[in-house]
Amino acid sequence: MDLRITHNIAALNAYNRLNKNNKSTGSSMEKLSSGQRINKAADDAAGLAISEKMRGQIRGLNQAHRNIQDGVSVVQTADGAFQQITDMIHRQRELIVQGMNGTYTYEDKRNIEQEIHQLTEAIDSIAKGTDFNTINLLARDDYQILADRSSHTVEVTTSGPFPPTVTDLEQYTYFFPIGTTEVPLTVQSSDTGTTVSDTYTTDARMTPITSTDGRQGYNDYEKNVHTHTETTATTERSYERTLVTDPRFKELDVKSNTINNVFFQTTLIPNGTIVGQYPDFGGFEDRYTAVEIDGVSHTLNEFTLIGSSVTADTISAVYEKDGIQVEKIMSSDGSGFKAEFKVRNQSGIDGKQIRFSAVFQPEYNGAYTISSSSGVPVGGTASNTEIPDSGTVFELSNDLVDYNFSFLSGGSYAKPDSLTTGGAALMSGSTADGITPSWEIAGLDDGAVAEFGISLGNFNFKKDVYLIKNQTTTEIDSIVETVTTDIKDIDYIPPKLDIQTGDAENQFISIPLYNVKADGLGITNIGILPPAVPENSLARTDGALARVTNYRSVYGALQNRLEHTMNNVDQYAENLTAAESRIRDADMAKEMMEVTKSGILTQTAQAMLAHSNQNPQSILQLFES
Incomplete structure (x- = not known):
């Protein structure tokens, strides 16, 4: 063992290690405490x-x-x-x-x-x-204008004249007294006038643009157009009256027709029948024809249609209810009209009590004068004795036509038991009086037939039909159109x-x-x-x-x-x-690991430092020995 006391190299080494461990521990503790x-x-x-x-x-x-x-x-x-x-x-x-x-x-x-x-x-x-x-x-x-292309223009355009336009309105429904003078196409009035019209249109929009220096801007475009039009025209109004000689307008034939004012209306012809073309003389309607059977009243339109026939001059229909049949026959011989009613008992029971009444409604503008040269009361009820056995009963007249009203007579025809004029249920819109004859049959045996009817004759037309033409001729002399256009076309920032x-x-x-x-x-x-x-x-x-x-x-x-x-x-x-x-x-887990490691190393360094400091004590043992 090398023993020296001037320098304790081992202690110095341990001391250095201890300092490093303390520094490392302090750094880790700083990171942990600050995060x-x-x-x-x-x-x-x-x-x-x-x-x-x-x-x-x-x-x-x-x-x-x-x-x-x-x-x-x-x-x-x-x-x-x-x-x-x-x-x-x-x-x-x-x-x-x-x-x-x-x-x-x-x-x-x-x-x-x-x-x-x-x-x-x-x-x-x-x-x-x-x-x-x-x-x-x-x-x-505070806009910045980049470009202004706005403008104001006025354009005037003149056109014309133009070919005339003609509008005709023709009507055959005018009646004038016989011998009325015909009128050739004649100008009745003429005038020249100017009509003015103005129209306005607008078109406005905003469009994004980019200026040359890259700034964002907009194009503000608005176009307003005012069109002022002056039209000068000459208008002539002409009139023409021509006699219509077509015989169809005075034909005395029974014809099917779709006109609502009907002559002898039947369920056979859905919209009824009418005589001739002009005028509508009137007739019977099923809804106003009453048939009373043994005291129970019915209208003819409540009966069931069981048969019908149509020829050039005759229309007939057969209705039935409770064994009682009613045959209605309408006919014309070219000079007048005839309506016949035949009531038959097909019930198998004798002595049926029958009362039959029908309303005749004269029609022409809803106004007829009813008179009687035979003395039959007008405006009330006449008895059987007041009704003549034959001949004319009433004269019907208006400003268009005269004709006679009579009952069929002779043979099996029976005249009415009573007759009422006025107060009848008339057609919609009519103001004419009605003529309501009634026939009473005290006892109609099974298989027996009762016949009665009316005739219209001696027609005297007092007016003719004329074709009326109203003609309008319009000639446009000139059209002056002024178009004023205002355009706002601005580029701006x-x-x-x-x-x-x-x-x-x-x-x-x-x-x-x-x-x-x-x-x-x-x-x-x-x-x-x-x-x-x-x-x-x-x-x-x-x-x-x-x-x-x-x-x-x-x-x-x-x-x-x-x-x-x-x-x-x-x-x-x-x-x-x-x-x-x-x-x-900081990585907290890592730093905790570093703190733990540094702590262990610090403790080890301290132990080693203490041990290194004990090494010089061995020199004393040398002196003692």
């Missing part, structure tokens, strides 16, 4: 530099998040005002459409005009009062708010600020009373709506962009924070 791996530049100079730059970015991104939130608030504030302005322009347009209706008086229109003007002032008030942190958003006039959306320079989103006052929207002088023109005002409200809609679409897109940018900033900050944590933060 950070780098507490001073000496811990990791390069890591500290990277970490500090990352911390600057993270704090910048957190502030950018708040900036973007402010930007979203700006857009939402403006859009809320845009919504109110849009609603008011819609209301103005509604009022203009209302005021253009001719049912309103001047006072009404003045009240409407007042509301339109109040809405215009309210639009200005909202635009001027919509601020964010005292910054006005919607009444900005609007004032803006730059929203800092990142932690570095040139990381921003610009929010353009517009002018949505009445003058900026082109609706300053709209209304429905002079000097405003309703049609032009209507077109300008359409343009204003298009302009505001464009602005709102820009702001809507900006809000979506800002929100997506904010999400990206949040994600970016999160990722940077994770990266900075990996550089700066």
